[in-house]
Amino acid sequence: MTTESQRSAAVLDGELLGRLDRRRPGLLVGALASGALALVFFSCWGYQIANGIGVTGLNRPVFWGFYIINFVFWIGISHAGTLISAILRVTNAEWRRPVTRSAEAITLFALAIGGLFPLIHLGRVAIFYYMIPYPNSRMLWPNFRSPLVWDIAAITTYIIGSALYLFLPLIPDAAVMRDRAAAGLKKRFYALLALGWRGTAQQWHSLEWGIRILAVAIIPVAVSVHTIVSWDFAMTRTPGWKSTIFGPYFVVGAIFSGIAVLMIALALLRRGLGLGRFLTDRVFNNLGLLFVTMSLVWGYFTFAEHLTVWYSGDLSEKLVHHVLLHGDFAAPFWTMVVVNLVIPVAVLSFPRGRRPLPTALVGCGVLVGMWLERFLIVVPSLSTPRLAYSIGDYMPSWVELGIMIGAVGVFACLYFTFTRWLPIVSVWEMREGWRHGARGEGEATSGAAPTSATAAAPVPGGGAA
Amino acid sequence: MQLRRVMQPVRRRHDALGRKISATKPAKKTGWYNLGGEGMTRWGMAIDLDRCTGCEACVVACAAENNIQTVGEEQAREGRAMHWLRIERYYEGDFPNVRTRFMPVLCQQCGAAPCEPVCPVYATYHNPEGLNAMVYSRCIGTRFCANNCPYTVRVFNWFDAEFPAPLDSQLNPDVSVRPGGVMEKCTFCVQRIVAGKDEAAQEEREVADGEVKTACQQSCPTKAIAFGDLEDADSEVSRWAESPRAFSLLGDLDTRPGVVYLSGSEWRAPAE
Numbered sequence: 001m002t003t004e005s006q007r008s009a010a011v012l013d014g015e016l017l018g019r020l021d022r023r024r025p026g027l028l029v030g031a032l033a034s035g036a037l038a039l040v041f042f043s044c045w046g047y048q049i050a051n052g053i054g055v056t057g058l059n060r061p062v063f064w065g066f067y068i069i070n071f072v073f074w075i076g077i078s079h080a081g082t083l084i085s086a087i088l089r090v091t092n093a094e095w096r097r098p099v100t101r102s103a104e105a106i107t108l109f110a111l112a113i114g115g116l117f118p119l120i121h122l123g124r125v126a127i128f129y130y131m132i133p134y135p136n137s138r139m140l141w142p143n144f145r146s147p148l149v150w151d152i153a154a155i156t157t158y159i160i161g162s163a164l165y166l167f168l169p170l171i172p173d174a175a176v177m178r179d180r181a182a183a184g185l186k187k188r189f190y191a192l193l194a195l196g197w198r199g200t201a202q203q204w205h206s207l208e209w210g211i212r213i214l215a216v217a218i219i220p221v222a223v224s225v226h227t228i229v230s231w232d233f234a235m236t237r238t239p240g241w242k243s244t245i246f247g248p249y250f251v252v253g254a255i256f257s258g259i260a261v262l263m264i265a266l267a268l269l270r271r272g273l274g275l276g277r278f279l280t281d282r283v284f285n286n287l288g289l290l291f292v293t294m295s296l297v298w299g300y301f302t303f304a305e306h307l308t309v310w311y312s313g314d315l316s317e318k319l320v321h322h323v324l325l326h327g328d329f330a331a332p333f334w335t336m337v338v339v340n341l342v343i344p345v346a347v348l349s350f351p352r353g354r355r356p357l358p359t360a361l362v363g364c365g366v367l368v369g370m371w372l373e374r375f376l377i378v379v380p381s382l383s384t385p386r387l388a389y390s391i392g393d394y395m396p397s398w399v400e401l402g403i404m405i406g407a408v409g410v411f412a413c414l415y416f417t418f419t420r421w422l423p424i425v426s427v428w429e430m431r432e433g434w435r436h437g438a439r440g441e442g443e444a445t446s447g448a449a450p451t452s453a454t455a456a457a458p459v460p461g462g463g464a465a
Numbered sequence: 466m467q468l469r470r471v472m473q474p475v476r477r478r479h480d481a482l483g484r485k486i487s488a489t490k491p492a493k494k495t496g497w498y499n500l501g502g503e504g505m506t507r508w509g510m511a512i513d514l515d516r517c518t519g520c521e522a523c524v525v526a527c528a529a530e531n532n533i534q535t536v537g538e539e540q541a542r543e544g545r546a547m548h549w550l551r552i553e554r555y556y557e558g559d560f561p562n563v564r565t566r567f568m569p570v571l572c573q574q575c576g577a578a579p580c581e582p583v584c585p586v587y588a589t590y591h592n593p594e595g596l597n598a599m600v601y602s603r604c605i606g607t608r609f610c611a612n613n614c615p616y617t618v619r620v621f622n623w624f625d626a627e628f629p630a631p632l633d634s635q636l637n638p639d640v641s642v643r644p645g646g647v648m649e650k651c652t653f654c655v656q657r658i659v660a661g662k663d664e665a666a667q668e669e670r671e672v673a674d675g676e677v678k679t680a681c682q683q684s685c686p687t688k689a690i691a692f693g694d695l696e697d698a699d700s701e702v703s704r705w706a707e708s709p710r711a712f713s714l715l716g717d718l719d720t721r722p723g724v725v726y727l728s729g730s731e732w733r734a735p736a737e
Contacts, residue, residue, distance in 0.1 A: 052645040053606065054623030059544030061617045063608035123606015123621065123646025130586040130605050140587075140603075148585035148607055236613040237579050237718065382612060386715060387570065389553040390617040392544045 016278075016427050017176060024420070026272060031416035037409020044402035045120055053123045055399045062382045062394035067121035068232075069374045070404055072250075073257070074114030074411075075155070075229055076370060080258030081107030082162040083222040084290075086215040095286050097433040098278040101426040102269060103262050104166040109414040110261070111159050113407050118151070120403060147231045154221075154228040161221050165214050168207060171197050172428040189421075226254040233377060240309075240320035240381035249301040256294040256340075257370035260363035263287060265415075267360035269424060278425050281355060288354030291362070295344035302337070302373075316386045329380045332372045340369035506672075507576075507595040507723065508653050509695035510679070511705035512569055514728040516689035519552050519567030523681035523690070527571075530654060530680035532640045534626035547620040549651040550681055568726065569681070569690075572597065572618045572651035573714060576721030580610035580619065588648070595695075595723055596653055606646040615715050619650045653692070653723075654679040674700040695723065 048055050058065050081103035088096035119128050131142050131152055142149045174193035181187040197203060230250035233241040243249075266287070270279040309321050324333050344362050347353035353362075383392045396404075418424070527533065527550045536545050550571040557564040578597045580589050588604035589597055611619035625645035628636060636642065639656040643649050654677075661677035674693050682690040693700040702725075705711065710727040 052624040054540075054545070054645070057543075058608075058623070060546075060611070060620060061544070063611045063621065118607075121607070123608065123648075124604070124644075127605050130603065142585050143582070143587045145582040146585040146609070147583065148609060152585075232609075236583065236609075237615060238612055385617045386615050387553065387617060389551070389570070 013176065013180075013427065016423050016425055016430070017173075017180060027416050027420050031413055031420065034409040034412035034416060037406050038413045039406075039409075040402050041406025041410050044399050044406060048120070048399050048403075049125060055397055057395045057397040057400060059392060059394065061385045061390045061392045062379060064121070064378050064382060065394055066396045066400040066404055067117050069371065069378050070407060071114055071117035071121070072229055072374045072377075073371050074110050074117065074407065075226060076250075076254035076257045076374075077261050078107045078110040078114055078158070078162070078258070079222055079226060079251075079254035080110070080262045081105065082158075082165055082218050083107075083255060084258060084262065086165070086218045086222070089211070089215040090219070093286075094433055094436070095280075095283050097429045098275070098280075098425050099262070099266065099283060099287070100429065101166075101169065102265055102424050104162065104169075105415060105418050105424070106258075106261055106265060107162045108159075108166050109411050109418075111155070111162060112414070113411055115155050115159060117407075118148070147228065147235045150228045151232060154225045158221050158225045161214070161218050165211075165218055167193075168210050168214060169426055169429065170422065171195055171207065172199065173423050173426060175199065176427060177422070193422075223251055226251045233381075238381050239314075239316040239384065239386065240324075241377070243305060243309075245301060245305060249305060252294060252297050252301055253370055253373060256291075256298050257367060259287065259291045259294060260366035260370070263291060263359045263363035264367075267356040267363075269419075270356055273419075273424070275425060278430065279356075284356050284359055285351065285354045288348050288359050291359065291366075292344055292348035295341055295348070295366070299337075299341040299345075302341075316384075320381050320384045323380050323384055324376060329376055333376055336369045336372040336376065338369075339365035340373070505593055505595075505696065507695040508574065508658065509595070509693065509702050509706070509723040509725065510571075510574075510653065510682075511691040511702045511711070511725045511727060513689045513691075513705065513710075514566065514568055514726055515710070516687040517552075517567045517569060518687055519554070519565070520686065521552055522684045522686060523569055524548055524550050524552065526680040526684035527651070529635065530637055530640070531652070532626075532628075532636050532642050533649075534622065534628070534643075535632070536623075540623070545621075545623050547622075547649075549618070549620065549649070551618075566728075568714075570616060570618060570714070571681070571724065572653075573616055573720065574651075574653060574723035576723065577719065579613040579615065579718075579720060583609040583613050585609070594658075596655060596658075597650075598655070599649060599652065601641060601643050601647050601649065604647045606648065608648065610648060615718050615720065619648055622647050622649065 056065060056067075081100075085096060085100040085103045089100065119125050122128055130140075131149060133142055133144075133149075144150075171194055174190050175197035178187055178190035178194045181190055227247040227250065230246035234243055234246035236242060263284075266279050266284070269275055306321065306325070309317050312318075323329050343365055347358050347362050353359070379394050383394060385391065528535070528548065531549060533547050533549060536547055540546070550569055553568045553570050555566045555568065557566055574595060574597055576595065578589075578591065581591055581597065584590075585607060586603050586605055588600050589610050590600070592598045606621070608621060611617070611621060622643050622645045626642050628642070637656070639660070657679065658677050661672050665672045665676070672694075674697065677692065679690070679692050682692045691702045691705050693702040695703055695706065697703060705727060706725040708727050710729045711725050712728065713722045714724070714726060716722070
């Protein structure tokens with residue numbers, strides 16, 4: 001019996017998967033352009049390895065610079081996906097359905113790039129594995145007291161977790177892709193990803209449990225990752241770094257910048273791929289509300305951090321505080337406050353501001369602001385050491401700039417490639433949402449369901465063999 | 466900015482919790498830090514600032530002794546000069562009655578060194594004789610240690626060292642030349658300590674006080690530097706450390722420095 005729901009499934013498949021069959025020149029151009037940028041990234045890194053870390057602008061006392069800033073920045077962005085999508089899944093927010101996949105892909109790619117930066121930063125990258133606890137005949141172990149070793153453990157866990165978290169919900173979609181593809185390399189590729197998915201009740205049961213467990217487990221992992229990143233700073237005795245609120249402050253900042261990237265990506269996907277029927281105004285409205293909330297929380301943390309430092313009057317802390325608020329770093333500091341707090345609150349407080357274009361523009365501002373925040377944590381503290389004799393300055397070299405810009409290219413290239421070959425909106429989850437909507441369970445994915453999807457018959461998912 | 470704050474009495478008898486502490490006999494373990502065994506040597510240095518003329522002979526001697534690379538003008542301007550020992554200048558009094566004071570600042574060989582726990586690979590660690598030792602071959606160049614040093618005395622090899630002729634002929638064979646990407650700092654001339662101990666062991670005796678001299682100490686024309694065992698109450702360095710003029714640099718951080726400064730006068734930083 002051909003039910004209406006099966007017909008609606010076909011409509012959905014056609015809309016979301018059909019676009020994967022066509023060549024899309026826009027994506028190709030994007031991938032090539034970002035690929036060229038990615039080349040800049042790798043050649044700059046190669047140049048640095050060949051010539052020594054001295055090709056950067058780092059010096060004494062500013063031993064950490066753009067690489068660490070970008071490390072924190074990209075790890076922050078990685079909180080877009082997994083954390084946001086996991087929270088939305090766990091809280092059963094129906095409007096998450098069109099968002100999760102693109103968010104999880106951001107996580108994985110941003111994390112891969114963020115994880116590279118500490119390696120780029122090393123003086124001797126060839127022996128980076130000394131930081132990994134591997135068995136060796138001389139019984140040499142890393143120093144487990146060092147926050148950097150905690151970092152490695154946390155980021156490795158997170159990268160494995162978020163890769164699984166992206167991959168699991170992808171299996172049914174990959175199975176549909178496999179079934180649609182003509183025999184050949186493409187079919188083999190999708191078959192590999194589908195892991196022999198047949199869409200049996202048993203498989204659906206396992207998958208749903210797997211996703212549920214991962215969604216709950218990934219939240220503390222994500223929180224721990226950025227907390228530990230903050231401890232790279234907060235565990236030291238450097239003025240401006242040793243702060244007890246750095247853990248939650250960094251987590252909030254990470255989610256904040258993560259949503260910013262998500263807003264930009266969704267607006268681009270909606271316009272570029274014509275996904276307006278799935279990425280509805282409601283999605284943008286809800287994410288916009290989350291966005292402005294994080295902006296306010298971030299503002300609160302920033303205020304608390306600086307008020308306590310200023311009030312304490314500790315001399316070396318106050319010196320850092322002074323260069324931040326009134327000295328050499330005042331311009332970036334106040335820019336950060338404007339783009340991270342003033343503008344988001346001014347725009348996103350109003351329903352008209354929570355539409356795709358304004359949210360994406362606010363997102364761009366927040367990205368700049370959050371990058372500046374990391375810059376303002378790393379550089380002023382280091383350039384203002386306790387013994388005034390060593391006060392220093394820092395100017396990044398072209399190598400550092402090349403790697404920073406190139407990293408954006410690597411990210412975009414990965415994202416374009418992903419969008420080209422795999423459905424950026426989770427097809428089976430959309431179907432499931434429509435079914436729920438049709439049954440009146442929870443709230444429907446408003447506006448997205450075609451009128452034909454009224455029947456309540458269960459949809460078998462991919463692998464319609 | 467008054468620099469009085471960097472001067473802290475060297476011997477506080479009790480810490481905030483009422484536990485007995487001193488610079489020469491630190492607790493065996495505090496928090497992360499292993500402070501070495503009882504009754505062992507604790508190498509230490511005392512610098513009499515009232516004798517220091519700021520001639521920088523120590524800086525030159527240190528560079529020659531320890532194969533420190535000369536980075537050249539351009540790199541030095543970028544803040545990459547590699548001196549393990551630097552002379553900081555401070556001014557006393559108001560213009561025109563100004564007196565310049567000098568303070569040689571080197572690795573303080575802290576008893577509770579902030580640089581040690583943050584290194585992910587144990588490239589910097591605490592040796593049983595109280596030295597913060599560097600294992601160059603283990604260092605991967607995260608530069609975390611340098612960030613966490615309150616004295617900013619660690620220096621980094623931004624490039625591979627170059628010793629163009631004839632500089633290569635004066636390299637000290639007892640000291641390794643460090644590759645690029647590696648952190649380094651004052652070692653209290655550990656090669657001289659080892660040589661002194663070897664010689665004493667050959668003659669089946671203890672190392673005598675004053676037998677091991679660091680390069681900076683040896684070259685100081687005003688004899689402003691004393692070096693020896695802080696555990697030995699009769700050693701010259703211990704006697705200097707007992708002076709009422711003694712202070713530790715940034716002593717309020719409780720890093721338990723192995724370097725003690727002596728100064729009898731008020732200090733001020735350069736006017737800003």
